[in-house]
Amino acid sequence: MHLRRVRLAVLTAAAVAGSGTWWNVRRLAAMERVASTQAVAATRAELEVRTADIGFFEARAARDPESATDRTRLAALYLQRGRETSDDQDYRRAEQTARASLALRTQRNDAASVVLASALLAQHRFTEARDVARRLVTEVPEVDAHHALLGETSLELGEYAAAQAAYESISGAGRRSLTIAPRLARWAEIRGDTAAARAIMREAVDMVNARRDLPHEQAAWFHLRLADLYLRQGRDRGAERELRAGLVVNPADHRLLAAMARLAAARQDWREAIRYGDSAIAITLDPTTLGIVSDAHAALGDTAKASEYVAAMEVAVGRQPGTYHRAWSLFLLDHGRRVPEVLAAAQAELVGRRDIYGYDLVAWALYKSGRAAEAREPMRLALAQGTQDAMLYYHAGLIARASGDLVAARDYLARALAIAPAFDHAAPAIARATLDSLRRSTD
Numbered sequence: 182m183h184l185r186r187v188r189l190a191v192l193t194a195a196a197v198a199g200s201g202t203w204w205n206v207r208r209l210a211a212m213e214r215v216a217s218t219q220a221v222a223a224t225r226a227e228l229e230v231r232t233a234d235i236g237f238f239e240a241r242a243a244r245d246p247e248s249a250t251d252r253t254r255l256a257a258l259y260l261q262r263g264r265e266t267s268d269d270q271d272y273r274r275a276e277q278t279a280r281a282s283l284a285l286r287t288q289r290n291d292a293a294s295v296v297l298a299s300a301l302l303a304q305h306r307f308t309e310a311r312d313v314a315r316r317l318v319t320e321v322p323e324v325d326a327h328h329a330l331l332g333e334t335s336l337e338l339g340e341y342a343a344a345q346a347a348y349e350s351i352s353g354a355g356r357r358s359l360t361i362a363p364r365l366a367r368w369a370e371i372r373g374d375t376a377a378a379r380a381i382m383r384e385a386v387d388m389v390n391a392r393r394d395l396p397h398e399q400a401a402w403f404h405l406r407l408a409d410l411y412l413r414q415g416r417d418r419g420a421e422r423e424l425r426a427g428l429v430v431n432p433a434d435h436r437l438l439a440a441m442a443r444l445a446a447a448r449q450d451w452r453e454a455i456r457y458g459d460s461a462i463a464i465t466l467d468p469t470t471l472g473i474v475s476d477a478h479a480a481l482g483d484t485a486k487a488s489e490y491v492a493a494m495e496v497a498v499g500r501q502p503g504t505y506h507r508a509w510s511l512f513l514l515d516h517g518r519r520v521p522e523v524l525a526a527a528q529a530e531l532v533g534r535r536d537i538y539g540y541d542l543v544a545w546a547l548y549k550s551g552r553a554a555e556a557r558e559p560m561r562l563a564l565a566q567g568t569q570d571a572m573l574y575y576h577a578g579l580i581a582r583a584s585g586d587l588v589a590a591r592d593y594l595a596r597a598l599a600i601a602p603a604f605d606h607a608a609p610a611i612a613r614a615t616l617d618s619l620r621r622s623t624d
Contacts, residue, residue: 224397224431231262242278252282253293260296263303265398267435267465275300291321298330307337308533318347325355329364336368339536341566344368359385363406371537373567375414382407386423401431408440412447413570415601420444435464442473446606451477454606466497469508476606510542514549515607524550537563537573545576553583571597571604575612582615591619 238255242248256278263271279297283290294317301310311334317327332347348368355361366381382403389395389403404427411420421444427437442458445451458474461467475490498509510523524546531539541563547556560577578593594616603609 224433227396227398228262228265231258231265234258235262247285249282249285249290249293252278252285253290253296256282256293256296256300260300260303261396261398263300264402265396269304272300272303276304291317291324291327295326295330298334302334302337307334310334311338311340322350325351325358326360329355329361332368333364336371337536338534339539341371357384357388359388359403363403366406366410370410370413371566371568373569375410375569379407379410379414382410397431398434401427401434401437403427404430405434405436405440408437412440412444413601413604415571415603417444417447417603433460433464435461435467435470438464439467439470439473442470442477446473446477447603449480449606451480462493466493468494468497468506468512471497472508472512473606480606507538507542511545514545517549520546520549531559535562537566537568541573541576544580548576548580548583553580556580557584569600571601572608573597574600575604575608578612579615582619587619587622591616594619 235255235258238251238258241251242255245251256275259271259275259278262268263275275296279293279300282293283297294313298310298313298317301307301313311331314327314331314334317324318331321327328347328350332344332351335341335344335347345368348365351361351365356365362381362385366378366385369375369381370378386403386407389400392400404423408420408423408427411417411423420440424437424441424444427434428441431437438457438461442454442456442461445453445457454477455474458470458477461470462474471490471494475487475494478484478490479487494509494512498506510527513519513523524543527539527542527546531543540559544556544560544563547553547559557580560580563573564577574593574597578590578597581587581593582590594612597604597612598609598616
């Protein structure tokens with residue numbers, strides 16, 4: 182069996198049987214391959230301290246079954262380790278422990294509610310997280326972070342009026358908080374104010390760079406968030422700069438490595454996409470990254486390897502918390518697979534989560550089902566907030582063309598390419614070819 186095939190088989194089997202210990206061991210092994218000795222040592226030390234702290238508070242909680250404070254602290258430690266290791270079990274532990282703390286005491290225990298909401302968000306249980314955030318705002322309205330949490334959960338559910346009200350309730354001082362600023366940036370991005378989103382995140386990154394007390398995972402995340410903004414806005418040099426800066430902070434951060442793979446694929450540097458993608462999935466079997474590496478192998482003509490990564494992607498999706506994985510859904514639709522299944526799942530999710538990307542997924546699934554006319558209304562709703570996302574406009578352009586509105590199709594596709602000429606590794610070429618065809622037919 183080919184070495185890569187063996188490796189994928191091992192990763193797949195491990196994903197099915199994975200535990201917190203397995204995730205940590207695999208992460209550290211990957212770090213040894215991709216990072217400097219000093220950076221590895223620092224991240225290893227953080228993880229070891231975190232695990233030791235967890236053991237300490239587990240023992241304290243066992244000795245004192247009435248201590249809400251110890252359980253809140255333990256829940257927060259589980260949550261942080263979950264972010265560092267991508268271990269879904271730690272998110273569940275954080276949820277369970279935060280609930281145990283709140284069962285003992287609800288008064289003056291806001292921290293447990295915040296951890297609970299964050300753990301639910303990590304599991305994509307957005308309605309439950311929103312309900313926790315609502316209670317926090319009702320009971321302790323003077324805390325800006327509670328309004329920001331309600332804004333984030335409302336935004337995820339597509340409750341944009343509620344999100345706006347929550348964000349507008351935040352004080353001027355609160356808006357400069359590292360806890361709140363990224364949420365405000367996301368809100369600005371959804372509303373189409375990309376310049377404001379970049380400015381907010383740029384200031385946040387500068388604040389992070391001036392500090393030395395943040396966990397490496399948290400500090401690197403701010404670089405990732407700014408890079409993600411740059412990527413979606415076609416600023417690949419800025420994105421690369423932030424990704425590399427983040428990798429200096431946390432060299433084996435699978436999210437940064439995955440973003441580097443996405444950037445390389447957009448540049449059609451397929452071997453770099455594979456190299457970074459493999460480094461990322463050696464740490465976490467992320468479906469989106471597996472899809473990128475699959476497409477990279479396909480672009481190089483190796484369909485057998487491409488198929489192996491799709492198979493691994495199936496397993497990774499099965500491990501994901503929450504409902505149907507959207508990146509996997511788009512991958513399936515773009516490759517013409519399981520279209521009726523994806524459409525049904527996307528429509529079901531839209532019942533409780535009416536955000537712009539849910540509408541976009543339904544619209545794209547309808548289009549791929551040959552039902553372009555029906556796709557126009559959900560696509561309109563996907564664009565309703567004015568979000569400057571090239572992929573949204575690309576989808577809108579192809580849907581408009583298929584439904585016979587050639588003028589709108591031209592406008593949408595031109596907008597997509599204006600926002601980000603290289604917003605994807607495959608779609609821009611299709612957009613340009615379609616736009617050229619439309620111009621010839623309408624001139």
